[in-house]
Amino acid sequence: MSRIPLSSKVRALKPSSTVAVTSRALELRRAGVDVISMSVGEPDFDTPAHIKAAAARALSEGKTKYTPVNGIGELREAIAAKFERENGLTFTPDAVTVTSGGKQAIFNALFALLDAGDQVIIPAPYWVSYPEMVRFVGGEPVEVHTRAEDGFALDPDAVAAAITPRTRVILLNSPGNPTGAVYPREVLQAVADLARAHDLVLLTDEMYEHLVYDAEHVSVGTLAPERTITINGASKAYAMTGWRIGYAAGPADVIRAMNAIQSQSTSNASSVAQWAALEALTNVDATAAFVSGALAAYRERRDRIVSGLNALGLRTPTPDGAFYVMADTTPIHADELEAARRILDDARVAVVPGTDFAAPGMVRLSYATSLPLIDEALKRIGGLLQGQ
Ligand SMILES: Cc1ncc(COP(=O)(O)O)c(C=O)c1O
Structure with a gap:
């Protein structure tokens, strides 16, 4: 089959260096390995019921x-x-x-x-x-x-x-x-x-x-x-x-x-x-109740993960917002891609290397996940550091 030439615009798009880590995480999961995902940028909560009900109504009303x-x-x-x-x-x-x-x-x-x-x-x-x-x-x-x-x-x-x-x-x-x-x-x-x-x-x-x-x-x-x-x-x-x-x-x-x-x-x-x-x-009231509940959960998770990572010797500033932390992974490896690979392969935790964020030496962890999973992830990363 002949190769179809692609536009110069598309050829200039930088392929994401996180793809390698993401595909490796999927591969491990498919092989039955229990990988803890701290790489995704989305809430782990379900959409609130009142919002889902409005969508169902819109559907049944033919909107x-x-x-x-x-x-x-x-x-x-x-x-x-x-x-x-x-x-x-x-x-x-x-x-x-x-x-x-x-x-x-x-x-x-x-x-x-x-x-x-x-x-x-x-x-x-x-x-x-x-x-x-x-x-x-x-x-x-x-x-x-x-x-x-x-x-x-x-x-x-x-x-x-x-x-x-x-x-x-x-x-x-x-x-x-x-x-x-x-x-x-x-x-x-x-x-x-x-x-x-x-x-x-x-x-x-x-x-x-x-x-x-x-x-x-x-x-x-x-x-x-x-x-x-x-x-x-x-x-x-x-x-x-x-x-x-x-x-x-x-x-x-x-x-x-x-x-x-x-x-x-x-x-x-x-x-x-x-x-x-x-x-x-x-x-407004139903939505505000959901948002404040989620915020309280995120705050607890943030505090847990920031203190946990710092206690492991991976310097992590306390962020004021969102649901991500940036950890200094140079104690694992100077190159954040290699650090992320080790955290995935040896600790079975998926994180995003800072390469594509212009954050060398760091990885991003999302704490939009449960406290028990955060604790387990910290334990696994701790094990990786001890085994080095
Ligand atoms: C900073 C920032 N802006 C925009 C978006 C995109 O949001 P949406 O999923 O609504 O397209 C994201 C999603 O990760 C984000 O992190």
């Missing part, structure tokens, strides 16, 4: 057709109300767009904003998809480093130093994946001031906003509403990763452009999932 490209009006109104209630952001429903997951919202926004060679400043360690998405639409990612020793705090002076005449966007993710860092108001204010001074767009991914422990979540859009696109979604907060509901809100012309992109690609997010998300956002 199964195309929806408007930007989402059903009821949901956009509920999202605008959520932004007002929880974030102090004011949007008309037309300034909101519903997407197939937060990922699509970020992609559409970058597609709408970037021309070839435009630069996007991204604090590192970052979520793996950001630089790839930026490159995919012709832009150029520019990393601004943060350090584990400082709890991955963002230094606005480092952001300022990274600005060039080609900078177009500053991409913020607080609480952050993989670091769990939550940016304080004064840092966000300084970054917003920079954006204003240099006429830049702020793209803020707030997917983990409800998972904040001892810090305050501040939406940077409150500090520079005229230039901020705020991304959020149902995946992490309401344990709805598989439903694929994300959303964005911001200046009307950008949202209109994002709608135009969506109209020629995916058309609309799943109708049934939109009705489910509407329930999540409007049955």
Whole structure:
């Protein structure tokens, strides 16, 4: 068979170095080995019952057709109300767009904003998809480093130093994946001031906003509403990763452009999932009860895993948000890919090497898993360290 040539865009996509670890974990599982998964970025909780019931109702009522490209009006109104209630952001429903997951919202926004060679400043360690998405639409990612020793705090002076005449966007993710860092108001204010001074767009991914422990979540859009696109979604907060509901809100012309992109690609997010998300956002008490229960569980797990890893000699800062920790695995091996491989093969715990996050010497562990499994994982990693 002749080889079919692929586009230069696709050929430029960086294959994920985590694939090797993930495929090895699957292989081990298939062979009957009980691998503890601490690599996935999703809540271990089931979607709350009231949300599932709303989806079942939507199905039985035949709400199964195309929806408007930007989402059903009821949901956009509920999202605008959520932004007002929880974030102090004011949007008309037309300034909101519903997407197939937060990922699509970020992609559409970058597609709408970037021309070839435009630069996007991204604090590192970052979520793996950001630089790839930026490159995919012709832009150029520019990393601004943060350090584990400082709890991955963002230094606005480092952001300022990274600005060039080609900078177009500053991409913020607080609480952050993989670091769990939550940016304080004064840092966000300084970054917003920079954006204003240099006429830049702020793209803020707030997917983990409800998972904040001892810090305050501040939406940077409150500090520079005229230039901020705020991304959020149902995946992490309401344990709805598989439903694929994300959303964005911001200046009307950008949202209109994002709608135009969506109209020629995916058309609309799943109708049934939109009705489910509407329930999540409007049955405020039931949803808040779920979120606060999940948050309490995550906090206990975070404390357990941070103290456990540090006690084993793997330096791990205490994150303020999200459900990930970054552990220094250099005592296992200087190369985080090799460390992750040993943790998988010898301790039977699946973790993600920091390679793709721009976090050398570290691995990411997700604590969206039960306390007994966290304890067992710590025991196994302890065994690996002792056996070295
Ligand atoms: C920082 C961040 N943004 C966006 C997403 C994507 O969310 P969704 O599943 O809604 O596309 C993720 C998922 O892992 C994430 O970690």
